[in-house]
Amino acid sequence: MQAIQKIGQAAQTAAFELGQLATATKNQVLLAMADALEAATPTILAANQQDMAAADANHVRQVMLDRLKLDQQRVKDMAAGLRQVAALADPIGELVQGWQTESGLQIAQQRVPLGVIAMIYEARPNVTVDAAALTFKAGNAVILRGGKEALRSNIALATVLQTVLTQFNLPATAIQLLTDTTHETAQALMQLNEYVDVLIPRGSGRFIQTVVQTATVPVIETGAGNCHVYVDADADLAMAQKIVVNAKTQRPSVCNAMEKLVVHQQIAAEFLPQLAAALAPFHVELRGDAQAQAILPQLIPATAADWGTEYNDYIMAIKVVPDITAAISHINRYNTKHSEAIITNNYAHSQQFTQQIDAAVVYVNASTRFTDGFEFGFGAEIGISTQKLHARGPMGLTALTSTKYVVRGTGQVRP
Template identity: 70%
Template sequence: MDTSLETIGQQATAAAYVLGQADTAIKNQALLAMADALLTHQDAILQANANDMAKAAENQVRQVMLDRLLLTEARITAMADGLRQVATLPDPIGEVVAGWRTPNNLDVKQVRVPLGVIGMIYEARPNVTVDAAALTLKAGNAVVLRGGKEAIETNIALSDTLRQALVQVGLPKDSVQLLHDTSHETANALMQLTAYLDVLIPRGSANFIKMVLKTATVPVIETGAGNCHIYVAEDAAIPEAIAIIINAKTQRPSVCNAMEKLVVNQAIAPTLLPQLAQALAPYNVTLKGDAQACEILPDIELATEADWGTEYNDLILAIKVVSDIDAAITHINRYNTKHSEAIITNNYQYSQQFTKQIDAAVVYVNASTRFTDGFEFGFGAEIGISTQKLHARGPMGLPALTSTKYIVNGDGQIRA
């Protein structure tokens, strides 16, 4: 494959035109072929991933980041399952969003159409390669992928596998293209490829996404750093609260929907926090807290101002004790990244106030923030979790990868 961006852009544009005309059956056939191909070529993919993992370990990549990079048989099976689930989802292309007749008898329809060519730029998360290919294809788009250098061998193995499956069903292999050059210069050039890219979707750390927003001239859908909070109200059931907190913090601490901050009502804090600290001890979670939390848990570190706005992506949890729900909401809205926030309470009024006043893409009542995920929401997979408010918000499934056009039918009308 010619690796020049000009050629890649031209190939993507040509592939997008074909995909835009493709019917649902052939797109679903491609998704199923891609799923089968992942399992058929599993050994080669795992070997490529082992090479990436070895290099990352040599470069002293943090353990939580290694977890993002790691592929296993189970994770490849999950990728294949995601492809198959996307194949079962309704095709958004051609959906009539709205329709009406004007006073002069023009029939107007608003119809979903593909965005065109989508650029994806992301860090060491090879599952994004498959998720992005699946969703963009089903929505009739071509995709140009630029993953992180830590995952380059894995991403090449994955993208080559997906491209071979596309050819088998008669769709353009260039519907999915991966940049093999992971240099910053090539990444910057991709961010400014306005002649060919219709939109750019970054996935990674807060600093990474800020860099993309600063550099890109291609329109960007901002996806999510996750400084996620859980607020425990004074009436919460402590066993339920502890179970939710452990899940949200420890199941996969490196992901954007993991909880980073705990906000606790002062009435329940003296009872909850010692039990929580004991429950978290086997998971080796480092606890930090404000002055009130440190009074209750004298052995924890005093949190700094910088802690409240930090996405740790690690087994670190900062605790804030507040006087009431209003103070909790004020604190969360000040420091959150508009990703996912949760309240644990049995008070209906509290739950309603929290869901109405918290500014975030997803707000939970009595559930872990870890459910903010396209697969968990029934989307099959996700292209990312949007934390902005224009075009798309929250986990982005198929409809988020479309635009609309108006189709107007008349019978000779002219405007006076």
Template identity: 85%
Template sequence: MQAINEIGQAAQNAAFTIGQLATPKKNQVLTAMAEALVAATPTILAANQQDMAAAANNQVRQVMRDRLQLDAERIADMAAGLRQVATLADPIGMIDKGWQTEAGLQITQQRVPLGVIAMIYEARPNVTVDAAALTFKSGNAVILRGGKEALQSNIALATVLQQVLTEFDLPAAAIQLITDTSHETAQALMRLNEYVDVLIPRGSGQFIQTVVQTATVPVIETGAGNCHVYVDADADLAMARDIVVNAKTQRPAVCNAMEKLVVHQQVAAEFLPQLAAALTPYQVELRGDAAAQAILPAIKLATEADWGTEYNDYILAIKIVPDIGAAIRHINHYNTQHSEAIITNNYAHSQQFTKQIDAAVVYVNASTRFTDGFEFGFGAEIGISTQKLHARGPMGLAALTSTKYVVLGSGQVRQ
């Protein structure tokens, strides 16, 4: 895998250069990237059409094709993300804290780049641009390895971004795309310890676990989203209906889409028929436990496997519980620590839910679909971390940095 080693070495060399750039220069480049993307829209769309045609020929599910498809609006959104990242505060050089020791040493803890970030991800071309924007602004180089489904789109996007780097006399190796989508190349990248400082996988839960088990470089787990919405006994049912419809149907194949509905038994008989009617236009397949099936006889009986499955499709499983404690226990047992929501007008219940639910993001009276770097004001995200070390939740600029201690002395020696 000599080619992978060469890519890694080039990225490491580029990371040093990018890590030294002043903030105005980085912002200027990001703005130019945004303009270049918009100007290249016809070329990018033509490449995306090749990917879409291949997906159709390979009978890829429609909801997955939605993740793959680009149009002028989505490219404009990518450009908007680049511009927003340019407006954000540069984390590099920021001082987290500073103090003076008894020995008179002046110590500051400062933000520094991670170095070389590798990403392995599936069929979402926007990840290519989001990752490039965030790694560049945070002073890192990035090695991208997208899925074969989006190869032509990713090549077109990466080419535009690299051309801008070259125009500014910066190393194109700061943003590299691996075009060999074989498993062997991916595995080589996962073991590129000499050059890669951290690997971020994005995709299904099974895919991420495969990366975690295979990689020897440090990995940040992201993305798997078996997300729940709990409708409390004290919920506004009209609000609950609207939130559930949005969380399930707006984009069902993304990781922050709702997969499971938990309902308090006091409101289930009133709420579930209303919800079923609201979901009918979207052709959502409903499954449920015996209590839910008693209210909605036409739905399928959920199996044990359903409760832990991330469908990424127009499927929703329903669990009826006797109280909020049972809801929390059920969610914590089956969730992927991504995003969970409670719909309630009971303040005590909302506080209990936010304190006891084990997840990166916990909502009160809002859709799980907001778990997104752009929505959180990060400009974009490189992933949504579902682990607890280093970073958790949507990962923006700060999550792509580490720290160093800078110690200023005046001749002190330790006694």
């Protein structure tokens, strides 16, 4: 049996055992994992420093290095995520609905684990812990394949988590990390239909589409974030400026960062110079259409390719529109169904925007940076689904379950 098949078989066996665990046991394990992570901080950071040095030597962009970097606070945040997941209600066994049929059958729909979840993701070591925490609490085994840039960090993190599993006499194979980061192994995982129930990729839009096109196991699309903020004619411009600066600069390398600004022509001449001044300290490269350039001559002309591009960098493109209908049309044409925001004091416009924008999360007068499982109260998140089937938006515990029907009778047969 090939190595990847053995990994899949071991995960399937572990998933059955995890599906039978009591909630109290799962919570004890998660809390122990949190304590173990904090205790292992020096080892984890030493491994991460090696990854950072190698990535820097390979000229990885600074904003991508931010995704890779771990420090003491980020390790504490991962531990906090584990504790928050332990505090959440266990979805397994939850009664979704129940009823009695005319024939007297008692039908109950209840939540069950998905089984074996595979994850393929780029250089984000925190995903290793977030994914392990959520899949474990929801009774699933997980197979993790992180980016080569984060391999040492991921090994250090996975080793800590696996050690805790063995301390509780649970199979370490409930959380497995592929240390072979070749494309061939990744492709084999994407086609491990016999053992993998669902695959969740996290990374750039191009990366996710490659996985979708290659995988034969079911895939939940996540992550690609060409996010917009629309500043309406009836916006509070001070509020708009604050939100745009936050959405663009607070952490530009992540999928919920704003990439495009859409501005109503009525307030563009007043708002854009103010915004450019506010963004200047962050050295954001501004691009724009002809109307935006007429207001800010220093803008780089936006090309057709700009409107659909997720920059993951200190770059922003600006589109000036005549009305909210044009704004919605533009956003729906170019967005990735992730997170979109309107800044307005016009209730009718806010309603139109929330009803007509096609995205997993739609904001009124708030930053797109809040699209996050932790911020939504889900604990950690396993990803942000941009598709419409099974799950959409930040995916917490419930998104990692399926359901089954339990039907009880008293001897009924169908006439």
